[in-house]
Amino acid sequence: MSRSKKIFIGILAFLPIISTAVLIIYMLISFLPEMLRLESEYHGNIPPEAFFFNMTGFIISAVVLGLIHLGLMVFFIIHAINNNQVKTEERIIWVLLFIFVNSIAFPIYWGLRIWPKEKTDSNFIRM
Incomplete structure (x- = not known):
């Protein structure tokens, strides 16, 4: 996977946490005083x-970010299942983490499994 694709996935991995914070701040700054x-x-x-x-802007942005969040969850589950570097037991744990604590698990999985450089095989033959 190219470095630019890894960076793009990393930005998307942090998007749910950042968007939740932005929506809360938006609600407190503009929506609450108006109400x-x-x-x-x-x-x-x-x-x-x-x-x-x-509430129209808040509702539309929450729905769009919810759909993005759902798409990210599907992407990360598929990536964890198809990743050959992840053991079978660990795959089950990652899938459960993505389902139950997805906003926190996305950046952690990205940092542990997507961002590090792939290890190249050695040219030496073991005897």
């Missing part, structure tokens, strides 16, 4: 159209 303003303006009876109009 407080609507709360005071409508005295607790916020109409649904005002509520969903302010």
Whole structure:
């Protein structure tokens, strides 16, 4: 695998953690003050159209990032299963980690199994 492809996969591996942090910050900075303003303006009876109009960007970005996250999970599971350098027992562990703690497991797998240079075979013959 080329170095540029490994770097691209590494960026994608860290994307779920970074995107979650960005969505939380976005919600706290722009969405929460707007909801407080609507709360005071409508005295607790916020109409649904005002509520969903302010949430449209958040919902769209969360859905897109969720689909990217699902695609990454499928990619990493397939990569772990097809990786010849990973033992059978370790493959099972990686698949379970990808299913249950995927956002944390993606960068760890990338750092341990994708980023290091592949070891070349020795030219010496063992006797």
